[in-house]
Amino acid sequence: MTANSAQLEKLLKKHALKMEKREKKERLKKLKRGPDSTPTTCPPDPSLQIPSISSEQNIDLALDPISKAPQSKFSDSKTSLQPNLKKLELFVPPSENNSVNKAFIPSPSPLKSATAFENIHTASPKIKKKSSEVLSSKKHKDSNDSSESDSTTSSESSTDSESDSSASSDSSSDSDSSISSDSSSDSESSISSDSSSDSDSSSVSDSSSVSINSKESVNTKKADSKLEKSISRFPDFTADLDDTLLETNEAQSMGIPEWLLKPKIINSNFSIAISDPRLEISPQTLANCYKMGISDFFAVQAATIPLLNANYTSFKYRQSFRDLCVSAPTGSGKTLAYVIPIIERLKFRLIRRLRVIVVLPTRDLVTQVKKVFDQFTRGFNIKVGSASGEISFAKEQSSLVSDPNYR
Numbered sequence: 001m002t003a004n005s006a007q008l009e010k011l012l013k014k015h016a017l018k019m020e021k022r023e024k025k026e027r028l029k030k031l032k033r034g035p036d037s038t039p040t041t042c043p044p045d046p047s048l049q050i051p052s053i054s055s056e057q058n059i060d061l062a063l064d065p066i067s068k069a070p071q072s073k074f075s076d077s078k079t080s081l082q083p084n085l086k087k088l089e090l091f092v093p094p095s096e097n098n099s100v101n102k103a104f105i106p107s108p109s110p111l112k113s114a115t116a117f118e119n120i121h122t123a124s125p126k127i128k129k130k131s132s133e134v135l136s137s138k139k140h141k142d143s144n145d146s147s148e149s150d151s152t153t154s155s156e157s158s159t160d161s162e163s164d165s166s167a168s169s170d171s172s173s174d175s176d177s178s179i180s181s182d183s184s185s186d187s188e189s190s191i192s193s194d195s196s197s198d199s200d201s202s203s204v205s206d207s208s209s210v211s212i213n214s215k216e217s218v219n220t221k222k223a224d225s226k227l228e229k230s231i232s233r234f235p236d237f238t239a240d241l242d243d244t245l246l247e248t249n250e251a252q253s254m255g256i257p258e259w260l261l262k263p264k265i266i267n268s269n270f271s272i273a274i275s276d277p278r279l280e281i282s283p284q285t286l287a288n289c290y291k292m293g294i295s296d297f298f299a300v301q302a303a304t305i306p307l308l309n310a311n312y313t314s315f316k317y318r319q320s321f322r323d324l325c326v327s328a329p330t331g332s333g334k335t336l337a338y339v340i341p342i343i344e345r346l347k348f349r350l351i352r353r354l355r356v357i358v359v360l361p362t363r364d365l366v367t368q369v370k371k372v373f374d375q376f377t378r379g380f381n382i383k384v385g386s387a388s389g390e391i392s393f394a395k396e397q398s399s400l401v402s403d404p405n406y407r
């Protein structure tokens, strides 16, 4: 029995030495290949297989105290082999690994997302493939969670589960809890398939491999928290601005101007009579409004019309002129909010020329807005033309600028 254990001890030591040499070789190979090298799976080396142990030796192994030392060494090398194989399959150069993660996290900053975009496009084809695998495996996971448990049935499925776990660790940036639970369940399932094929000897390695996995999950968590810190959220403009100072600063650093960052929020119930003298609406416009059944201005109109009229006054006296950006729901009356100030400004012009251009996103809107302009320019010497590409450019051009009526 002691002879057997001594023999086994020798074997294990020899095996551990081989393992170390092999690991060193692999590391050297990796270094030589550089960061762009594509990951490859390592074919199982027959010399590294767990030595076949007879049933007698098996008993000795369980009882013999010597087995503990070499066994722990053996189990170390065994488990270091397992993650190594995994590492090779998962291998993504550190910087690119981050970019893959970033690419799946919606990145708010255009600069940051552009970097991520660039990174993913400059990444090696293998990494691009990996990212698509991540997406597909994510979808697969969503649709069929139970597929992971199948991996315990055969060694082939165990490699599948390993690649699954690689996907989960790549996509881990989504949420911490999902990473740890996913990666741990996947790696455990792959280990259990190994242990089933390796019989008792690898059951010792199970505990150490689990601890390695927990180390891995801790590392992934650390990497994720770093990643989370590096990715900023989109500024919440609706929240109290005092609470969002950081977000505001960030938005400013993105080039968003102060006036866009601090909008004036108007109560939607706010309204004002069109005849209010403070608005200085011309009698003809008032008549046109009444004709259209409008007696009060909606909130967006009540807020913008006096502002634009004031702007007109400052423009008249060569004072500063401002842009105005309005965000209001559909049907809230935005069209009249600019149609009336435009008409009110152009009504005194004697020389007819193209003075205002309204740019709209669709042809339907062009027709709709042209109709509103036609209704509200009644009684004024103002002509409204439209160009939406429905007739030839020359005709549109002449209708806008070459028409003798415009001169």
Ligand SMILES: Nc1ncnc2c1ncn2[C@@H]1O[C@H](COP(=O)(O)OP(=O)(O)OP(=O)(O)O)[C@@H](O)[C@H]1O
Binding pocket: 293, 294, 295, 296, 297, 298, 301, 328, 329, 330, 331, 332, 333, 334, 335, 336
């Ligand atoms: N002050 C008002 N009083 C009564 N009706 C109004 C008033 N202002 C606009 N309307 C009517 O409300 C409707 C919606 O107005 P309008 O089309 O200008 O909204 P909008 O915000 O420009 O919508 P969209 O986002 O679709 O362009 C129109 O039929 C318009 O005639």
